[in-house]
Amino acid sequence: MHQLKERYKGKKMAPAFNAIHTFLYLPNETTHSGSHVRAADDLKRTMNTVIMALIPCLLFGIFNTGYQHYAAVNGFPTDFSVMEHFLTWDNFWLGALKVIPLVIVSYGVGLAIEFLFAVIKGHEVEEGYLVTGMLVPLIVPVDIPLWMLAVAIAFGVVIGKEVFGGTGMNILNPALTIRAFLFFAYPTWMSGDKVWVHEAVNLAGTADEISGETVLGFLAQNKDFAYSLSDMFYGFIPGSVGETSAFLILLGGLFLIFSKIASWRIMVSAVIGALVMAYIFNFAVDQAWIAETSKFYGLMSLEGWKHLIIGGLAFGIVYMATDPVTGAQTNRGKWIYGFLIGFISIMIRAFNPAYPEGVFLAILLMNVFAPTIDHYVVKGNIKRRMKRLKQATIHPKTTDGKAEQLKAETV
């Protein structure tokens, strides 16, 4: 590899070889000018940490794909035990057969486009797609045709990222752009009660018909569902591949917070935002403003905190909203940004007539507004400090105490 890299130096294909080289070895370049900080956590390390946090979700998704399929076909086990019914070889085998191709297509198409653009534009291949490529298979229904996924990834990477200048310049989260494209382009494969469980689409209309309705789907139709709270928390429910297990997402989120990769401010404020909106709905139901026959009743009457463990909310908050490129940059901005994501997610969930999930739309919307939020936060900060500066010159005697205060506040 070292030799290849040297041989192709300065040639057109150089970025492609450099990318493979840096993927396998420590880069042998050093910064030539300016000040540099020596630290181990470069972009590559950051991305790998996120992928590590995603691996449990992926494995769980593989088992869950198999479990949901067999449970729907053979009937749900009455005495459910994790070892006997969930972590079985059958479940894993079926799940792997369905999920691994999604991962391969995701990385194959995405990285091919990244390499292509790097070669055309003559810049280095960036690591940004490593995380996107892992996120994408986790946020789509398991039976999505592979060619649709490939088209959507091509669209998401080119229009969502490359036209803006590649990793670090994109306005929208590429993984969510891909999901949004799929959602609007092929709605029959992205919503409804058949797509979430393997084979449910093919069996529809036959004698062996199985249901794959998600919890949110049941709620949107004001129907009861058979999943217990622990099912929903641990994730033994139908849904997109990797989004079901709130437990593992929570672990992944804690891991990201402790490794300081993702912002805890965004996660916490998004949870608060979701709870606030959900309890406003609960309050409206308690006051009997919403009739039980209303089509919003099911989702609005659901206790607020339960929203956190169903659907893609947890996954979106932990892995998508915290994207450092598309999220807000300032600390205060992060609070506002996260809060609005949670708030709007639940609002869309309740009011969207076609599809009872709104996390990805809420995050995309706030992605667009993140620079605006930052702009006003920075401007507000400047204003506040200007004001303080003026006051400080008017009362020069009290500066001693104030100087300390100033220091503390400006940090």
Place this chain on the structure above:
Amino acid sequence: MALLSKKDANLILDPLADNNPITIQVLGICSALAITAELKASIVMAISVVFVLGVGNVVISLMRNIIPSKIRIIVQLVVVATLVIIVDQVLKAFAYELSKTLAVFVGLIITNCIIMGRFEAFALGNGPWKSFLDGIGNALGYGVILIIVGFFRELFGSGTLMGFKVLGDPVEKTGLYATGYENNGFMIIPPAALIVVGIIIWVQRSKNRALIEEN
């Protein structure tokens, strides 16, 4: 002798490529988003605009010395409105179904910025022949983009072209649909037109780097 002098030919050819009203001047985007879901509608719209802008430019050019400059916008509006009503009536008479698809957008040709823009920028200062060429050129430039966008949106969005099922029948699963292909619902909605126009702009500018603005 050539039919058109080089200068005159440029009046028609420039707006087709390097000075395209949609992709370079970014005018007339509204109707480009609204009516390009079908190729047929795009073509009819393109023809209508060619007529309105070609004739309108000549009329304004002929009247340019007698229009008091204070009320010139009103006069221009009257001319456009008259021509648009003619187009609208002709469509209703001979292509009623299509006129329903185009609906309000034929009327809105009046507000198409390209038309008022050419009246103001060109017809008020040039003779009728040049104004005619300029009008036709700009309208064609607009029409070409409309037709390209309409082509891709109808092909990928509905699997048809001019209403013919070129990719097979989606319900009976013939042709391409037998392999599992499905129509792309995203192409039907107007934002897709924005993206297609964006891609055209991208392709055009990467072919002719002189068009890229400095900033």
